[in-house]
Amino acid sequence: MSRNAIIFHGTGGHPNAVWYPWLDRQLTARGYRVERPHYPGVNVEPIAEFLPKVLAGHTFDAETVLVGHSGGAALLLALLDHLPGPVAQSILVAGYAVRPTGAEEPVLQEVYDWDRIRANAGDLYFINSITDPYDCDADQGRLMFTHLGGTQIVRDEGHFGDWNQPYDTFDLLDQLID
Template sequence: MSRNALILHGTGARPEWLWYSWLGSRLRERGYDVVVPHHPGINVDPLADVLPQVLAHRFDEETVLVGHSGGAALLLAVLERLEVAVAQSVLVAGYSTPPNDGTEPALQTTYDWPAIRRSAGDLWFVNSVTDPYGCDAEQGRAMQRRLRGTLVVRDDPAPGAGTQLDPRHFEADTLELVDRLIP
């Protein structure tokens, strides 16, 4: 069995944007089979429509899961339904309750937290002090209280010079941080 990784992009994003493909390349260099799929319905379509697409991917004890923003929220639903414990789960700018006034189809009203914990493996939450979309350190703390794992809280970096990418939401300047978490 070989190590494999699934990287889920955030709401409205694409696999080639931000740091997703860069991380995928880094993991491939370490011997991982990596999938960075495009799921345009993440946090747009009802969870019941998106979840089967994601659950069709390969999951085993060598799997590493990485989700960003809406993709991290979706990972909670995925982990709740897995029948196997994966090696590692990394939720970047993740959340488990509505982070803002927008609609959040990736969220469930309730979660089976023990089931998620059993499936998550080595669990990491990466949040910033002040996330512009509400996926902040309080969201990370709430998930850590329920699931244990390790919470990395990043102080707010300066906005990206000359770019619309926001490092507070881990859109920019995130590469090395996430890369270091995965063996």
């Protein structure tokens, strides 16, 4: 088996935005096969309709590292809830499990099987900020950590990249990925 990584962008995002291309280059140089899919339907289509496309579009196995940012991190919760087996590592950046702003969040499931997610997540990290403008903040990270364990990392770095927040590199992610 070869190591592979899948980097999921957030709501309204693109795989060539913020730190995604940089992380792709870092991991590729270390021997990973990296995917950065473009999913304009993330957090637009209801998760029950959207998730089967994502599950069918990739291979998930014990050598897979999953990285999700914002809506992509919320997508990881649903993925991990429905995978047939575990991945090596899951990193949720500015992730959330409940509506962060009161707005509709079609990427969220009504309920989660936390035990199944924990069993499938591998080495699990939550990276959230105390200053996230979308409320994908440290409280959201704590909620997921409380349900799943793993490692919670709290920073003071906004949304870790956004239309108005340049964030071209993310050394912490490179260090966390085995």
